[in-house]
Amino acid sequence: MMTKSKTYLALLIAGLLIFGVTACSDDSDSSNDSDSGVEQDATDAPDGEGTGELDPLPESWSFESEYSLRFTKFALDDTAPLHNLNTLLDKNIKNQDDKYPIVVLLNLRNIDEGAGSLDLRGGAGLKADLECLPSLGDNCDYTWDPDDSGEYTIGSEFDGTTGEMKAGLAALDFIVTFESGEDVLKSAIPISDLTLTGALRPTADESGVEIQNGVLVGYITEEAAAVAEIQLSAGATPLLLSELLKSTPKTDDLDGDGTNDAWLLTGTFIAVEASIVE
Template structure:
């Protein structure tokens, strides 16, 4: 039987100039001018064509039928990566490996969207860690993590949404043939943005341009232990994020006491079983 270990908490320039002098008769100038005039005419025609194409493209976008979004969507992240320069970016390779859903205990982040109403511009969103079920393609919330209430967000007719999630427990797993190391990373004040793309009838939703911004406090990171490989001993998350790179004042007292994380993600539709 596979044992699961838990860790809890409450990123020569060279320039050569060649001069060529040639004698030209008076008749050469009109010919050159004619060529220039022809080129100018062609450029004008090309610009006119480009402007026409741009206008047609704009008209096609404006005339596109709006998506009849459903009121509720269950989504699962298919990728997650910290942006270059963000604390935590050093974990990207590990994260990519453990998003593989063929693993017994992959990284699973679920997003539940409810009460979606583009006319009113409102949507409810919550997110958290999930676990596989015995039915392929369906998931449950991880009971070892804190699942928040729905945060009220906004959405427009093009599917662009945003919301601030007060808290999200991100679970990083490292799986070997004999055990699974499971680390719960609490992220706070998660700014959650992206665009839901779907078929005209609202089916087959995806998110391919999502962004996440939130912070982890040093106090929490000091208590979180994470294994970077199946054979390496766990170390404090503070060591991974690097205490010298604290970049956010979470307490508002004028001192840097947290890491502001920036990441991108993609997501597809899934089934969340309550």
């Protein structure tokens, strides 16, 4: 199978639209989620909105030095560009039976409760075994996408008494991969100047951890939008992202020249532990 790596520098949701329209498994009945590998929202209270109050940590709880996690939910805020695609986004993150679902991975290492710090890596991933089917009881491993930068943010903020964390990332690449005929097509969707916040908390049975109240803030730059090509379906003529965003006012001046040059992107997320293999 030939792999074409395309430089579709695009907005996260636009890439998800590509995936949602063309992915081979999307012809299944989405109403039958429990039978199609679509994950249930076991950790959705309070719906990942970033406003839930934190319970005290169990007295016997102590954090390990490293955890790997995967986004199980991401939703754009109502004020974010193209937030109306949240349903499609949600479906393609949850349906891990697909060969190429949306996979966003996090690795937290060097967790130091005393120093109040940790190192964070975030980026796109793939199923290590494309045929792994969670709906049949498979425990899927994941791997970093080969196009991911592999960079860590060193010394990110961490409160060992609550699990709250905050990290700035220069970029977080959402790399969308989908099948089109005999080809595997990839779209790299970088979001720049990010801040990730959330609370690393033990699960209800204390068998592991999850990130609750996750919030992502980043930017879609005018420069990226000017060269981004969005292919809405297989064989369709690509569209520039700048055309799709031309009626949406830019909100921020990232280069400090007095003119807004970026769109603010905000959203909430939930992440649970996942096995990441090299």
